[in-house]
Amino acid sequence: MSDKKTLFSFFSHLPIRYKLIVIILGITFAALLTAMIVGSIGNYLILRAEKQEQMGIMADFTAKNVASALDFLDQQAAEESLQALAFDSSIAKACVYDSNNHLFASYTADSGKEGNAYKPCDTVHNEKERHNETLNVLWADLPIKSGGNTIGEVELIYDLTGSHIKFFWITVMNLVILLGALLIAYIIANIVQRIISQPVTELANAAHKFAGREDFSIHVEKTTEDELGHMVDAFNRMVQKMKERDQIIVKAREDALSASKMKSEFLANMSHELRTPLNSIIGMTRMIIESDSLDRENRDMGKTVYKSATNLLDIVNDILDISKIEAGSIVLEKIGFDFKDTIAGLVEVMAPLASAKGVSLKYQFKTDDIPYIKGDPLRVNRILTNLVSNAVKYTNAGEVGITVHRNSISEEERKVEALKYDGEKGSVDVVIGTTPVASNKIEIYCEVKDTGIGIPEDKLEAVFEKFTQADVSTTRKFGGTGLGLAITRELVEMMGGKIGVRSKVGVGSTFWFRIPFDVADQLDVQEQKKKEKKKRTPKTVSRIEAGKARILIAEDHLLNQDFIQRLLKRMGFKHCEIQENGKLALEAYREKDYDLVLMDCHMPDKNGYEATREIRKHEKQTGRHTPIIAMTADAMKGTQEKCIEAGMDEYVTKPIDSDELKDVLSQWITFEEDEGEKKQEHQIIQNDKDHDVPASLGILKEYTDTPEEMKELIDVFIQQSDENLSHLEKFVIDGECQEWMEESHKLKGGAGMVGAEKLRDLCAQAQNMINATAKDRNAIFTAIKSEYEQVKAYLLQKVEEY
Amino acid sequence: MRTCAFLFLVAATLLGTFLFCPQTAFAQDKARQVKSVFLFKFFDYVTWPSGYVPGVSGEAVLCTLGSHDFGNMLEYIADRKSSDFRFRVKSINNISESKACNILFVNSGKYADIRALQENSGVLIVGDKHNILESGGVIQMKEDGGKIGLIVDLQHARKQNLKISSRLLDIAEVRK
Numbered sequence: 001m002s003d004k005k006t007l008f009s010f011f012s013h014l015p016i017r018y019k020l021i022v023i024i025l026g027i028t029f030a031a032l033l034t035a036m037i038v039g040s041i042g043n044y045l046i047l048r049a050e051k052q053e054q055m056g057i058m059a060d061f062t063a064k065n066v067a068s069a070l071d072f073l074d075q076q077a078a079e080e081s082l083q084a085l086a087f088d089s090s091i092a093k094a095c096v097y098d099s100n101n102h103l104f105a106s107y108t109a110d111s112g113k114e115g116n117a118y119k120p121c122d123t124v125h126n127e128k129e130r131h132n133e134t135l136n137v138l139w140a141d142l143p144i145k146s147g148g149n150t151i152g153e154v155e156l157i158y159d160l161t162g163s164h165i166k167f168f169w170i171t172v173m174n175l176v177i178l179l180g181a182l183l184i185a186y187i188i189a190n191i192v193q194r195i196i197s198q199p200v201t202e203l204a205n206a207a208h209k210f211a212g213r214e215d216f217s218i219h220v221e222k223t224t225e226d227e228l229g230h231m232v233d234a235f236n237r238m239v240q241k242m243k244e245r246d247q248i249i250v251k252a253r254e255d256a257l258s259a260s261k262m263k264s265e266f267l268a269n270m271s272h273e274l275r276t277p278l279n280s281i282i283g284m285t286r287m288i289i290e291s292d293s294l295d296r297e298n299r300d301m302g303k304t305v306y307k308s309a310t311n312l313l314d315i316v317n318d319i320l321d322i323s324k325i326e327a328g329s330i331v332l333e334k335i336g337f338d339f340k341d342t343i344a345g346l347v348e349v350m351a352p353l354a355s356a357k358g359v360s361l362k363y364q365f366k367t368d369d370i371p372y373i374k375g376d377p378l379r380v381n382r383i384l385t386n387l388v389s390n391a392v393k394y395t396n397a398g399e400v401g402i403t404v405h406r407n408s409i410s411e412e413e414r415k416v417e418a419l420k421y422d423g424e425k426g427s428v429d430v431v432i433g434t435t436p437v438a439s440n441k442i443e444i445y446c447e448v449k450d451t452g453i454g455i456p457e458d459k460l461e462a463v464f465e466k467f468t469q470a471d472v473s474t475t476r477k478f479g480g481t482g483l484g485l486a487i488t489r490e491l492v493e494m495m496g497g498k499i500g501v502r503s504k505v506g507v508g509s510t511f512w513f514r515i516p517f518d519v520a521d522q523l524d525v526q527e528q529k530k531k532e533k534k535k536r537t538p539k540t541v542s543r544i545e546a547g548k549a550r551i552l553i554a555e556d557h558l559l560n561q562d563f564i565q566r567l568l569k570r571m572g573f574k575h576c577e578i579q580e581n582g583k584l585a586l587e588a589y590r591e592k593d594y595d596l597v598l599m600d601c602h603m604p605d606k607n608g609y610e611a612t613r614e615i616r617k618h619e620k621q622t623g624r625h626t627p628i629i630a631m632t633a634d635a636m637k638g639t640q641e642k643c644i645e646a647g648m649d650e651y652v653t654k655p656i657d658s659d660e661l662k663d664v665l666s667q668w669i670t671f672e673e674d675e676g677e678k679k680q681e682h683q684i685i686q687n688d689k690d691h692d693v694p695a696s697l698g699i700l701k702e703y704t705d706t707p708e709e710m711k712e713l714i715d716v717f718i719q720q721s722d723e724n725l726s727h728l729e730k731f732v733i734d735g736e737c738q739e740w741m742e743e744s745h746k747l748k749g750g751a752g753m754v755g756a757e758k759l760r761d762l763c764a765q766a767q768n769m770i771n772a773t774a775k776d777r778n779a780i781f782t783a784i785k786s787e788y789e790q791v792k793a794y795l796l797q798k799v800e801e802y
Numbered sequence: 803m804r805t806c807a808f809l810f811l812v813a814a815t816l817l818g819t820f821l822f823c824p825q826t827a828f829a830q831d832k833a834r835q836v837k838s839v840f841l842f843k844f845f846d847y848v849t850w851p852s853g854y855v856p857g858v859s860g861e862a863v864l865c866t867l868g869s870h871d872f873g874n875m876l877e878y879i880a881d882r883k884s885s886d887f888r889f890r891v892k893s894i895n896n897i898s899e900s901k902a903c904n905i906l907f908v909n910s911g912k913y914a915d916i917r918a919l920q921e922n923s924g925v926l927i928v929g930d931k932h933n934i935l936e937s938g939g940v941i942q943m944k945e946d947g948g949k950i951g952l953i954v955d956l957q958h959a960r961k962q963n964l965k966i967s968s969r970l971l972d973i974a975e976v977r978k
Contacts, residue, residue, distance in 0.1 A: 148884075
């Protein structure tokens with residue numbers, strides 16, 4: 001059975017030409033062999049029958065010949081006539097018996113060569129032995145008659161050995177002929193198989209080659225007009241058609257790619273074109289609001305403009321993002337970053353917004369051990385921002401919290417927790433957990449839990465759809481494009497994660513996502529820079545005072561020009577010159593000396609990159625190095641790298657954040673006492689600042705409408721600061737400590753909000769002690785704690801007064 | 803076959819009869835037996851003109867001319883030999899009586915009489931002495947060392963309008 005199978009499998013693996021040869025030879029062999037065997041058997045049977053007949057005749061003849069001799073008892077004559085049988089050497093012997101069965105005459109063949117193999121005739125005829133025929137011997141018995149009487153009997157014994165030998169050689173000859181015929185059949189088969197197998201083989205080779213290389217130049221020569229020829233034709237036609245189709249596809253692909261590229265470029269341009277005026281509006285409005293010369297009514301109107309412009313920017317960003325996602329032009333980065341930093345940064349950004357609404361924002365890592373992960377920090381931040389800002393948006397009062405878990409909560413636990421909502425009314429909880437998926441993989445689980453208005457069950461799925469909000473009235477009430485969650489979902493899914501929501505109307509919603517990340521060994525250079533940005537160190541030994549520094553600003557947009565100029569003026573710069581394109585900036589640079597250049601990247605007549613390159617080229621001769629800071633609103637990937645590559649030292653993104661700009665500038669510029677600057681930065685809220693009090697409620701007043709809200713905010717501040725302080729105490733230790741820095745930073749943020757300047761300064765001081773001794777840390781911690789107690793007492797007293 | 807067996811029996815009986823005879827007498831007896839058997843065999847090897855054998859009487863007739871020493875052996879054989887026709891043994895004393903004979907054994911004393919026989923009389927004249935053929939006989943049964951040989955004179959056979967079978971001629975000495 002297995003042999004049969006092996007044989008069949010062997011046969012099925014044979015190339016067609018061998019198959020054909022084997023088949024042809026097999027059939028030929030079978031036919032010839034059958035013919036030969038049947039023929040031989042037939043011939044042999046005929047031979048025997050002929051011999052038998054021949055013997056009958058001979059016996060008859062002999063009987064007649066010896067009859068008279070027997071009649072007249074002439075033994076000599078009888079033997080003489082028997083001698084006539086010698087003509088056939090195969091006749092072994094002939095015996096003539098008389099009527100009494102006595103041997104009368106006999107003949108034995110002269111078989112001298114083989115020795116006398118034949119027994120002489122029996123002297124008395126034995127009836128029993130008469131028919132002892134064997135394969136090699138034929139017998140014939142015939143009575144001898146004379147005058148109607150039987151006078152004796154003649155017995156002939158015919159030896160077939162000779163015939164057998166002859167027959168054997170004939171068979172051998174037949175076999176030789178058969179082999180010869182097979183050889184001829186093989187030669188013919190070899191020729192004939194080519195007719196069939198060659199086109200097939202060529203076709204197969206061509207198809208193989210084609211499949212391997214997709215070489216459209218392949219053409220198979222047609223040699224026959226039968227089905228094979230048609231197959232060859234069809235193959236050639238197929239290749240031709242595929243070639244044509246391929247050309248169409250290639251062209252279509254090129255068209256699509258170029259269209260996509262154009263779209264992408266258009267989007268980038270649109271992004272730039274839309275954001276630039278908006279940025280100007282936002283920046284200018286902010287300065288108008290912050291200026292001293294406005295009365296309260298005008299300032300309120302200004303604030304409305306500011307808020308609307310910011311909303312518009314968000315909407316524009318959302319629309320651009322979703323169109324980019326749809327165009328598939330978003331490519332996720334895969335760089336090492338610290339998820340904890342992302343959360344901390346997010347909270348820092350979102351905290352003022354939350355506290356302005358009187359909503360507390362908490363975050364909690366349920367694990368201390370979140371490794372660096374590989375991913376796209378900007379998009380992760382975007383996901384978190386969307387979820388948290390949504391939570392804050394739909395929560396009217398209370399607390400917002402973020403919690404990080406070591407392990408993700410099981411489905412069951414989550415269901416229970418979803419209904420429990422132990423948080424206060426009006427809170428957003430962000431719960432983050434991780435599950436190690438593999439040794440080098442981790443799944444981050446994050447929950448953003450609010451105590452907001454909630455979502456009806458039948459709308460839960462729809463909230464992730466584009467342009468959808470739970471309720472039409474929601475849009476009127478809360479604004480927004482309805483794109484935020486759609487973008488969020490797209491991003492989460494792009495990262496291979498899942499997003500979902502549980503909610504109860506009037507109780508709150510919990511948005512959660514889980515995303516798997518690779519564990520990163522180290523932070524990406526850019527991320528490392530970002531981490532270090534907070535502690536930027538002076539680039540040069542001799543920094544220039546802001547008041548004395550000569551600044552060149554290359555900016556084509558009028559509003560932006562104005563905005564930057566005012567910003568710099570506020571920072572204390574006195575010598576600022578503006579050029580409206582790269583070419584003019586370059587000319588100005590060559591004519592005068594500048595201490596620093598602020599360079600817009602997109603400008604007519606030489607853009608920022610080109611201008612920078614030429615400046616650097618020029619500097620090669622002079623040996624100077626003027627710091628150049630790029631200003632870019634281009635959010636497209638690679639812009640930062642492009643800036644550095646062009647020779648710029650730093651970059652700030654638009655809308656320009658004055659803190660960031662100042663931070664960047666501080667590498668080359670010294671500013672006057674922080675106090676003065678801060679005074680300007682928080683001018684609006686410092687109107688009623690009393691230098692003797694530990695805190696001021698200016699900012700809180702700006703963001704709140706009622707004393708109740710204010711009270712809530714203060715509660716949040718106290719609650720959070722208590723927590724921060726207790727955390728900070730834990731990190732009064734020796735050596736480098738990131739957590740110490742983070743906790744003092746959080747505390748600093750809170751202090752800023754309530755205008756506790758001294759506390760803020762102390763915190764800033766502590767924040768810089770990233771690497772310090774426990775003793776030093778303890779000293780500053782004691783100072784912070786004592787100052788905080790005063791601030792807390794003051795605030796609580798103030799709250800009572802309201 | 804039965805005839806053969808019978809002949810053997812006869813031979814054995816005769817053998818018993820002459821048991822006390824001297825050796826030559828025994829051999830002479832055997833020769834006589836063989837000769838008598840041969841005489842009847844000639845019917846098988848000789849073809850007579852039509853109407854002679856069997857003759858009008860439906861018999862084949864063996865005649866003896868002159869005295870002979872076969873005794874009643876010939877009659878014995880004639881009775882037993884099977885054939886399509888009957889055999890009769892007839893003793894004649896004159897050649898003129900031979901018209902009814904198919905085979906005529908002539909005693910040597912009567913050889914001279916043979917000359918009186920006309921041509922085409924259809925009689926096979928057999929003798930056992932050397933001058934039978936010179937006297938006009940057709941077959942001589944010659945005793946030679948215990949064996950009986952045959953000498954055939956074809957000229958005389960033709961004169962009598964007899965055809966001798968070639969097979970007989972094969973084993974006989976032929977004179978032309």
